[in-house]
Amino acid sequence: MSFTSNMRLRLVGLRPVIVLRPRQCIGCRSISASSIRRVNRAVVYTENGDPSQVLSALTYDDLPPPPRDTLNIKFLLAPINPADINVIQGVYPAKPSLTSLGEGRSVFVGGNEGLAEVVHVGDGVSGLSSGDWVVMTKPQAGTWSSSSNVRSEDVLKLPRADALTEVHGATMTVNPPTAYNMLHDFAKLKKNDWVVQNGANSAVGQSVIQIAAARGLKTLNLVRSRPDLEDLTRKLKALGGTEVLTYDDLADRALIKTIMNDWTGGKGIRLGLNCVSGKDTSAMARLFGSNAYLVSYGAMSKEPLSLPTSLFIFKNLTSVGFWQSRWYKTHTRQDKENLMETLVDLVAQGKLKEPEHEILSISAHDSDEVAGGKIRDIFTKMSAGQYGKKVLLKFESAK
Template sequence: MVFSLPKRLFSCSSLLRNRAIIYTSNGPVTQALSIITYQPLPPPPPNTINIKFILAPINPADLNTIEGVYPSKPSLSSNLSSSGKGSKDEPVFVAGNEGLAEVVDVGEGVSGLEKGTWVVMDKPQVGTWATSRNVGVKDVIRLPFGKLNGLSEAHGATMTVNPTTAYNMLDSFIQLSEGDWIIQNGANSAVGKLVIQIAKIRGLKTINFVRSRDNLSELVKELEKLGATKVLTYDDLYDKSIRGKVKEWTGGKDIRLALNCVGGEPAAAIAKLLGSNAHLVSYGAMSKKPLSLPTSLFIFKNLTSHGFWQTRWSKENSRHKKAALIGTLAEWMTQGKLKAPDHENLTIFRHDSDEEATQKVRETLRRVAEGKVGKKVLFKLEDVNA
């Protein structure tokens, strides 16, 4: 007698072992992280899907999370292996918050997602630095566009953190109309460049401040090509003539929105250029210095100061609203209105041993942490033959 097994047991995901970049306790990225190989994924339980990650970026917050100094915390994973690391006896944290994945299998009760669909993460700290994971259907958002529509893998992998932050800061605090001006520091950061591009799409004008550097003219040209109206250095910001120049550029129109990712004096200096009833939105503190603003700005100009964290926005808003935002951003990307970040891929090959792969990951993250990588690094982990 010949017995046959259900066809779904022969899915690609069940024939290949997986890999993940994991840690068991917080610490320096060059010590805490390692790579493990774990068992093939079984068919997904009801209301879940099996996904295969295509690319997953390294963001500064990922390093902070591993170090234990970031407020968003991952959950332990205990279903990767039946024994050893990743098992119930030795649960682990899988690193990575953002990434692009493809659906490879769907569980009973799942609708609107099918094999081959591209998805991005809706739940924070899913653990995207892996080959494949099983996740809840509500942990992901379906992308309305894919490669055939002109959406690149790099676009999809980096969609849910920086582009959404830029969009929401321009949209959430004050109603801006075409022709209005905004001002920002850290304009050459990933978010800063996206602010410039989204502002251009909306017909907004931008005054952008960056650090002085040897290749300043090249950076100015790059930002202007993205749509920046004015690009200046912090030396210009502290010059006494800046107020008159800004008034001339804007035609005397009040600037009502400033975006700050630096903190310290650069934040206070751009706040002083704002008009009445304006909003200062802080989403970072690269200088690691506190925000110190003149009391007069609050008394006489009615300044409002906010903090913005995309993770909080995501928790407070509906899946429908988040999916609509992702759809808007994806459409702009396919139209060429939003560039993918300058990036390089780090591939963990299937022939790399776990030890070799661990050293490769640690060395890359060391360079990222020390600021020696000028591009966004995207992980691509290959699965391993069973």
């Protein structure tokens, strides 16, 4: 968002082209695609805290024509990712900037990831046209909003493919690239090599399974014990996972021996992906062979990462972290375009599926109070663990 408190926002009579695509939708209304007039709305907060307490919905005026080198975009769909909650709580290292919406009210607009459509292209912008799909490469772009004015360098055009849905597009810049880069940037693996990961049922975990399978890598997928373990195992194997085990299984020494000797041919595993930490990750480390990499991208156990020092000294383990936001900061535009092309190509080949998801649609007929209540309610349910699926926000347009 590039609004500033010096910029008065007024109704300027834009006529955005609304293309409604078929989608899975919670409580969405049937809307005619013709002659509608959008209400601009954003999910905002003014102080850090529990999202179910501090978030509200705020209606704001239409955008003025885009200044030079910028574009006006409308967001089609934006996910609520776990890290977004940490951002709102104020405990995440990346923070959004204050934005002036409506009558000069300074707020933080929620949302880091999202799919938008280019509506109006400012002078000096090349390579982007009205109707193009774009994703954000600038972190904390305030994607939980209807529309935004952005610098052209802060967005990336998404290649179109028949198979590419809005859900794919809205979830394309965080989880699949995290999975892709973790599989490519560290251990040099070849076909039939193994990768072990914990939290294998996470959104990143499911991307890892699919991208690894597309590369011919085998995955050992670790999950918590649970009543529906068979269903989950079937689901992860259907995505391309080679084996699924629970953390409890790792206490079985005979099984460890089988994995090390039979499955990996005595070599052990050279790439581990970690979003859990704590003792289950210490147990996972027993599966490493020499010169392995442990790449951490989360710590769901909220415990530290604790490993025997001997693994580092004698087995040459390297423990690193991966943060897709840093990747975007440290890579060229060309790298980013190549990454998106690669991922969209996997989608086009049917090798990277939409994440399981639900869409929360905010009706244009709701008042800000009602819309804010719906949003806060979602976060209450999410923190109570009632959403196993990814939740995406969609702001409905209105006449």
